[in-house]
Amino acid sequence: MIAQLRSGAWLDRERLLGYCGILFGLELATFLFMVAGTHGLIVPLDHPTTTDFVSFYAAGVLANHPLPSLAYDQAAHYAVEQQVRGEAIPYQFFYYPPVYLLLCSALARLPYLAAFLAFEAATLVLFLAAGCAIKGERRLAALLPLATFPCVFWTFGLGQNAFLTAALFGAATLFVDRRPALSGLLFGALCYKPHIGLLVPVALAAAGRWRAFAAAAATVLALVLLSAVVFGWDAWWGFFAAIRQSHGTYATGRIDFDAFVSPFGAVRILGGSAPFAYVIQAAATLAAASFVAFVWRKKLDLPTRAAALAAATLIAAPVLLVYDFLLAAIAVLWLVHGTGDGQWHPWEKTALAALYVMPLFGRNLAGTFDVPVLPLTAIALLAIVVVRVRRELVVRRDAGRKLLMQETALRVGA
Numbered sequence: 141m142i143a144q145l146r147s148g149a150w151l152d153r154e155r156l157l158g159y160c161g162i163l164f165g166l167e168l169a170t171f172l173f174m175v176a177g178t179h180g181l182i183v184p185l186d187h188p189t190t191t192d193f194v195s196f197y198a199a200g201v202l203a204n205h206p207l208p209s210l211a212y213d214q215a216a217h218y219a220v221e222q223q224v225r226g227e228a229i230p231y232q233f234f235y236y237p238p239v240y241l242l243l244c245s246a247l248a249r250l251p252y253l254a255a256f257l258a259f260e261a262a263t264l265v266l267f268l269a270a271g272c273a274i275k276g277e278r279r280l281a282a283l284l285p286l287a288t289f290p291c292v293f294w295t296f297g298l299g300q301n302a303f304l305t306a307a308l309f310g311a312a313t314l315f316v317d318r319r320p321a322l323s324g325l326l327f328g329a330l331c332y333k334p335h336i337g338l339l340v341p342v343a344l345a346a347a348g349r350w351r352a353f354a355a356a357a358a359t360v361l362a363l364v365l366l367s368a369v370v371f372g373w374d375a376w377w378g379f380f381a382a383i384r385q386s387h388g389t390y391a392t393g394r395i396d397f398d399a400f401v402s403p404f405g406a407v408r409i410l411g412g413s414a415p416f417a418y419v420i421q422a423a424a425t426l427a428a429a430s431f432v433a434f435v436w437r438k439k440l441d442l443p444t445r446a447a448a449l450a451a452a453t454l455i456a457a458p459v460l461l462v463y464d465f466l467l468a469a470i471a472v473l474w475l476v477h478g479t480g481d482g483q484w485h486p487w488e489k490t491a492l493a494a495l496y497v498m499p500l501f502g503r504n505l506a507g508t509f510d511v512p513v514l515p516l517t518a519i520a521l522l523a524i525v526v527v528r529v530r531r532e533l534v535v536r537r538d539a540g541r542k543l544l545m546q547e548t549a550l551r552v553g554a
Contacts, residue, residue: 193299324355
């Protein structure tokens with residue numbers, strides 16, 4: 141048994157699909173049960189409930205009004221949320237830049253439920269398409285492990301935008317070598333969630349991918365200017381004012397620390413102070429940036445570089461929540477792609493399988509035992525990438541030595 145766990149032989153394709161099918165059924169049943177419960181179909185509720193999507197929708201409603209900057213006025217924003225979902229719902233914050241209002245305003249032209257379903261379904265398709273493209277598979281069976289990843293259900297259940305984020309990130313890494321301008325455009329589009337793209341300039345500059353770098357910068361500039369034309373610069377001033385106040389949301393526990401993926405969240409789960417958490421996060425961000433710069437400067441194979449960028453982003457970005465961990469799927473897909481010959485390193489496949497299911501119960505463990513499960517999972521994923529990088533460097537070094545010896549032998553023979 142230990143030998144199979146070490147080699148990963150226990151998880152062949154047939155078993156993977158079987159396990160994923162069982163997990164998908166369990167997740168779907170749990171998801172439907174929770175949906176029924178939050179709509180009062182199991183027991184009566186004292187007050188209505190909602191999802192994060194109501195924040196996007198309310199911001200879009202305000203963006204379509206004569207004063208779009210009201211999307212960043214919490215009183216006005218909350219009033220619209222209550223009009224949409226009920227007076228007693230908890231407030232859902234909105235800290236996205238006006239670039240995101242371009243999408244929100246379009247969604248708000250639909251009825252709320254239609255907008256919710258259209259947004260989640262469309263972005264889920266984009267995520268699945270990007271994942272299959274990275275994996276290089278077009279068979280429907282390839283969709284099952286992607287659709288079963290627990291963060292898919294977190295994203296859909298919370299009405300979040302992680303499908304779109306992961307799709308853009310994954311597609312951008314896929315094209316970075318072959319079509320750098322398109323890659324830069326996709327990376328630039330992530331500016332609606334700027335902390336996700338924190339390490340992108342580091343990677344592109346370190347690798348000398350200046351066409352992609354320029355395309356990303358041009359895309360960001362174009363989207364900023366377009367949002368300013370559509371909504372006015374007052375919306376941007378409102379956004380900056382809201383960001384200055386966001387510390388009180390993320391650092392004080394108004395959003396549960398057990399949902400955090402970042403080292404900042406890990407420190408807060410363990411009872412550390414907010415200033416100490418910021419220091420640890422700054423050190424982690426610097427370390428992650430240095431690792432990405434090293435990997436991309438060495439011009440390693442694309443699967444290794446892309447996995448490193450995705451995994452390091454989970455460490456570098458200070459505010460990442462459980463649904464954002466969907467980005468880990470992009471890192472894992474690239475790791476799998478990099479083993480196209482089926483040569484897995486010892487324990488690698490088993491470790492990735494364990495990490496795959498962690499988001500399913502990570503929040504519960506964190507909330508019950510004060511163990512930062514999701515941050516530790518992100519660190520473990522990065523550690524797997526670090527091992528992959530080290531081994532690729534060793535293979536490259538050995539190949540270089542072998543080539544040098546052959547050239548020396550040829551010169552001597554001549």
